[in-house]
Amino acid sequence: MGGDDPGITGEEPGDRAVVVRYGEIFLKSEPVRRQFIGRLTRNLYHALDAAGVSVRITTPRGRVIIWGRDTTLIAGIAAEVFGVVDAAPCLVTSHQIDAIKSAAVVLTAPLLGPGTSFAVRARRETTEGPSSQDLAATLGSYIQATYPGCRVDLTRPEVVVTVESRKTGVLVSVDKVKGPGGLPLGTQGGLLALLSAGIDSPVASWMMMRRGCRMTHLFIDGGRFAGTGVMDGALENHRRLSAWCRGVPLHIVVVSGVPFYEAAERSRSTRLTCVLCKRFMVRVASVLLPHTGAAALVTGESLGQVASQTLGNIRVISMATTVPVLRPLIGTDKREIVDLARSIGTFRHGKGDEGPQTLCCHAVPRYPATDAKVHEVEAAEARSGIDAVIAATLRSVLVVTAQDGVVLFSSTVPVSALLSHLACLSEREGFTQVLSPDKEAR
């Protein structure tokens, strides 16, 4: 990692680089901004290092610049790092106008021809040399003369040539790869996300990772009460999400929900089963929360999506815990969730409530309650001996670790040893700060 590659000299004309733009970090105070940029830089190093790409990163005002050879590959990897708004592969030239012109012509050669529209957008860090407008105009005329038939369109150009004149050189680019935006992972502390085999919860987890939260996942295995392939589906979601925090291990804690479903089968509270089930999940998660270093829970609930997600039932579910439950999808439509799942790579056909019967929970009653009453729910829990059920569930847990889209290993540990186990696994993978949720929270 870093600038040991003798071929990479740093901010020198003739180099190639990727200019990374970030978004909300701009709004932070100077010290916080510096801290967030530091985290973004470390995350970029982690991601590129995990892909075996050697780079050097500099952070001039307002930008992160990644110096390396394969700028297309580097921009693609950088565009999957949270906090990155876009990443543009650039040629770096001297301040000589002829050098800037030839870089622009080299980059636009495959893109411009008769009828193609383009615009030059120039900005400069220093007051020396031609103004941004003069630079844009000179370059525009030169490009037009080089590729007869192409035309300037400043409002809706097909090709945008970006020129950034900085103290140490000029960065010229024509392409930008859109990033996920958000805040750098690790700037907002830890969360425990309830992850199922479905479509919604992976999107919810991704959304909170995008807001800078380190994630641990929790899957409740329904065993014979769940449909076939549910555990595999949840692990697949987990594996896919690990590609979004490259270079950092992502853990999923798996516990057996069978004691709960057996108790539910024995009870006469059928209509309440879904609300009882979600309250059970939230309680189990709340017990595990301090053992994972998380500050709050995350679920993929969306208002009104199914019977357990009516406003009344969500209220009753929330009352099962004192821990904050974050529901990033609460106001989104299924279609929006599916679109996002496709774009982040977690969508698979036939999953959860979108799919065929195979993934459906066998404990769901025919007529689930849509407005469960707290006293009824609490009475049903007392009858089923919920505390003993939770104790049985948490006797030991399975931890499955994935990194960079690959499941690495799994181990069974008692809950009391979970925190140190996770810290140890993370250290082993060279990412030591996974379990310090509050220090960096802003």
Ligand code: ATP
């Ligand atoms: P998803 O909502 O993820 O598509 P689903 O539709 O199968 O899965 P819902 O009944 O909508 O599940 O559950 C609401 C939320 O409860 C999920 O988004 C998820 O956060 C959590 N959840 C559901 N099942 C499980 C499970 N087996 N283990 C952990 N969390 C779960």
Ligand code: MG
């Ligand atoms: Mg759902």
